[in-house]
Amino acid sequence: MGFDPGWLALREPADRAARDATLLRRAVALAGPGGSVLDLGCGTGSTVRAFEGAGATGAHWRLFDNDAGLLARAAVLHPEAAICQGDLAEIDALPLEGVRLVTASALFDLVSRDWVERLAARLVAQGTALYAALSYDGVMRWSPEDAEDAAITAQFNAHQRGNKGFGAALGPSAAETAAGIFASLGYEVQCAPSSWRLGPQEAEMQRLLLAGIAQAAAEAGYAGAEGWQTRRARVLAEGWAEIGHIDLLAVPPGDGRRA
Ligand SMILES: C[S@@+](CC[C@H](N)C(=O)[O-])C[C@H]1O[C@@H](n2cnc3c(N)ncnc32)[C@H](O)[C@@H]1O
Numbered sequence: 001m002g003f004d005p006g007w008l009a010l011r012e013p014a015d016r017a018a019r020d021a022t023l024l025r026r027a028v029a030l031a032g033p034g035g036s037v038l039d040l041g042c043g044t045g046s047t048v049r050a051f052e053g054a055g056a057t058g059a060h061w062r063l064f065d066n067d068a069g070l071l072a073r074a075a076v077l078h079p080e081a082a083i084c085q086g087d088l089a090e091i092d093a094l095p096l097e098g099v100r101l102v103t104a105s106a107l108f109d110l111v112s113r114d115w116v117e118r119l120a121a122r123l124v125a126q127g128t129a130l131y132a133a134l135s136y137d138g139v140m141r142w143s144p145e146d147a148e149d150a151a152i153t154a155q156f157n158a159h160q161r162g163n164k165g166f167g168a169a170l171g172p173s174a175a176e177t178a179a180g181i182f183a184s185l186g187y188e189v190q191c192a193p194s195s196w197r198l199g200p201q202e203a204e205m206q207r208l209l210l211a212g213i214a215q216a217a218a219e220a221g222y223a224g225a226e227g228w229q230t231r232r233a234r235v236l237a238e239g240w241a242e243i244g245h246i247d248l249l250a251v252p253p254g255d256g257r258r259a
Pocket of ligand 1: 041086087107165
């Protein structure tokens with residue numbers, strides 16, 4: 001499963017606007033100057049840029065992904081970061097030594113419950129915090145409405161629960177599931193909405209998003225996907241879309257940095 005760098009670049013400003021400012025600020029403080037931060041599924045490094053935009057300085061980033069093309073871009077954009085190529089599915093091999101904070105964005109909806117449990121076991125063992133931003137939450141709304149919006153959303157959500165390389169994906173329940181797992185280990189967990197609100201200025205992003213949603217719904221067996229996409233594309237200039245996400249911050253037990 002590849003992630004197009006053009007799509008990642010297009011969504012980055014919407015992601016930046018959507019991130020919950022309070023949780024991002026707390027995550028930046030948890031990283032602190034001089035702390036080591038491991039970004040899982042880093043793409044081209046959007047989380048580093050979000051942290052820098054929120055005032056982070058001096059953190060030592062390890063950028064982890066399996067896509068050599070995305071990592072090559074990340075290396076150019078963030079020459080000071082350590083670039084790590086590997087498979088996230090191999091939790092025991094993740095370079096977590098000395099890491100104070102693990103970050104991820106737009107990743108936790110791809111992974112399975114088992115994957116989160118195994119990651120949480122490693123993080124709690126060494127007292128590492130987690131900031132997992134922008135997990136899709138299953139809610140999509142459009143204006144103007146279309147009679148098939150709800151059916152498309154249901155089909156898309158079913159597709160989101162398919163295997164993305166980690167076993168059955170958490171999809172829309174990602175943040176809730178991760179919050180429960182980390183809370184059960186004594187972490188202080190905070191969640192906050194980080195929905196995209198997309199208008200006519202984001203027409204190009206919306207066009208690609210509609211195509212992706214329609215393709216997933218079609219793959220899930222929905223016959224009306226193409227017609228829905230065509231009708232939605234016609235009204236891009238007059239409406240908006242709201243795509244639900246959730247940010248999560250989990251601070252380990254006994255950490256003086258808990259709120
Ligand atoms: C939706 S993208 C998010 C990228 C980046 N965090 C962002 O917000 O722009 C998911 C990222 O996870 C990476 N990824 C997916 N499965 C992976 C795996 N098994 N091992 C390592 N990276 C993986 C992809 O290459 C991609 O960069």
